[in-house]
Amino acid sequence: MTNAVQRPTSAAAQPANSRSRVITASLIGTTIEFYDFYAYATAAVLVFPALFFPTGNDTTALLASFATFGAAMVARPIGAVVFGHFGDKFGRKATLVASLLTMGIATFLIGVLPTFQNIGWFAAFLLLILRLAQGFALGGEWSGAALVATENAPAGKRALYGTFPQLGAPIGFIIANGLFLIINFSMPGENGAPSEAFLAWGWRIPFLFSAVMVIIGLWVRLKLVESASFEKAQATGAIKRFPLGEAFRRYWKQLILGTFIMLATYVLFYLLTSFMLSYGTKAPVAPEGYDAAASGPWVPGLGFTYVEFVLMQIVGVVFFGIFTILAGPIADRVGRRKLLIGVTIGIIVFGTLFPLFLQPQGAATGTLMVIFLILGFALMGSTFGPMGALLPELFPTHVRYTGSAVAYNVSSILGAALAPLVAVVLWAWGGGNPWLVGLYLSAAGVLTLVSLILSRETKDVDYDATEH
Template sequence: MTTTAAPARPLNSRGRVITASLVGTTIEFYDFYVYATAAVLVFPTLFFPTGNDTTALLASFAVFGAAMVARPVGAVVFGHLGDKRGRKTTLVISLLTMGIATFLIGVLPTFDSIGIVAPALLLVLRLAQGFALGGEWSGAALVATENAPANKRAWYGTFPQLGAPIGFIIANGLFLTINAVLPHPEDSLLQSEAFLSWGWRIPFLFSAVMVIIGLWVRLKLVESEAFVKAEKKGAITKTPLATVFRFHWRQLVLGTFIMLATYVLFYLMTSFTLTYGTKAADADPAGLGIPYVHFVIMQIIGVIFFGIFTLISGPVADLIGRRRLLIGVSSLIVVFGLTFHLFLVPRADAAFTGGLVQAFLILGFTLMGVTFGPMGALLPELFPTNVRYTGSAIAYNVSSILGAALAPIVAVALWAQADGDTWLVGLYLSGAAVLTLIAVLLSKETKDVDYGLASHEDEKEHEPSV
């Protein structure tokens, strides 16, 4: 009598994969957004009291951008660990590092208490945040895509990407709540003494609760089948960094520039627009003078579209390919950058101004979702299993220096240079999108790549005969 063996159960269930990849990146992006919001609202006053608003803001954004410099270092360290020891351990360590650094920012003394040591400590903790995020994203993307069913990698790859909009909503929703409980008695454009004294610390301290939840989920993971197969085959390399630079340098360069427009757009839509939108209309440089609470609510509405189109982009990328989708959305981002001055300009009718800004935010965040969603699959697909963590992490995080680290600083400088106009800022975005478009055109479609290839040698064996 013959019996048929039951099909093997997946090492990680679909629910566990989605939850583990989504929860971790939500926490990581929450921590980053909390800092980004504080960098606009309170850090210029509490940690960089230079006497000049623009100088203080630039100093605050410089520390914000410093984390992006630490991210490639984290990518190398966590990538090495992830490609040699596995994805699970790396994800737990990166989450702990990020959570501890964020919590400590919440208890830091300010400049008035300890002088120059305060911004120095803030910089150290910000670097720790960047170091942790350098390993987080790639690990989460690999957990999702290495456990994805056939022809659904881009769809599964959107779940870690969803951490960005969800983290934004949680972080800014918490800031809104605190601001509502501790309002300024006279001016809605300013923060109250209670908010500046202790209210701003609450979101940083709250991250400890989220980290505990994230650790509980991730500790239940088992290693991905792709990594286990590579390990059994003896394909694990002792030097992932050297291997990826030796055999996959072209993919590194293309992956870095494919991410560029995404990063520039991301930080312009979150950090710069918050600065510009809430800056007083009679300030130097001039802003729109929209109250902070109102503007953040407008941003949250835009971020809802970010989340929706992040999810939509996955099935579309699985259907038509990553390359065709990114060619289209990168072209649209070029056009969007050229329209900044049509949306972001003070007008006599406040309601009309608000309507234009809301339309601008919805459009920008929609484009953000379409371009960001496929990255969870595309960047890992550029590399074989034994250097997938290192390769995708370096490409993703080196791009953060070229895009995210510079974007807020360059945008503020261009805004000031143009006497409050934003056309130069939009031109900057269009230029970044052109570079991304070139990189996409030079790259190959990865939709049907064999994700089980363990090493460079496997790739060579599977190359089509000429």
């Protein structure tokens, strides 16, 4: 058995990318993407309010910190348009190298930023600029990684190869949270608060460590050869001067369907991670001296410690990775649409089960939470895995980078950016009972289900075609 991906098309005369190179090149960028997300999210809670936004009010400082976190969501669609344009016009390889290099430099520079104590509010401004740069780079990263995987896949295995970039989500989660847990154990503070050493330099380690993964990713991506699909589009004159205009003019239905097909996936992921971390670690009763008149009614949580809950999430994320890989071969066999319709129905039902698993039930609360996270992340892997093939397959070669990137990143605004905020509001409206949050997930699932029903199966689409 050879170690090169064999193409059944006229590209056989070209040098082929090895399987290991395709896997690494497509996996490394999304791993850094999700690693960066969790590293930044953790720092935004633990250290950024004190180091970059010392307003004198803890709530205001936290909100300012989360504002810079959310700024990346605004920059992602812009990055999708820019990198999608260059990826469809000049090729996947150079665009992937540029997006990874931009992301890597921005993440590393966050790790060496001076704080408010050193340069005042200019430190917060620099943090915002670097966060925008991260979001801009990530806007083009996923789609390019998915195209590297699927455009180099053997016949009949596009969905399997499309799971390689998707694995970056669980791997990035485990690396980022594992590293923060190690740092937390090595330099513990009092009563769970960050220690002086952690505030001084410990928080910088995860950001600086990202440079290692970026260097590996660049080394692999620089060795890639351009995909046969893109080479064929160039040879036949199918490349357009303005791919975005072409995508919106001729493939607007695919853009809308792709955006909403991805919606339930995003909502599920950010509920299981961002929202559940807040709900799971908030105290079930208000602290002594809490002023309800000034701050509003206390919204209770489950009262787990940060370490306890992150360890439970890591258990669930292992199943995320397993089901991501399992979903690929199944989607290749039965079709992306049929599999995702079944999984989306499962997500809708799962949303209705929130009250069953997420209410305090004494000693059984921890066990129920672990079961809840395992079920949720198993569904997450099952829906996220096939997306690496399905979204690119909605578009022909000459607008594939642009189309899949725009759909993926616009969906991130509707799902990723809004889900945690909407969930917190619904949690408060429910008086601490998350049943409304579950209904929100089910509603997102219904929108995705309708989009899947209106779409067509893409398993057997001609991936080298320049028209759909």
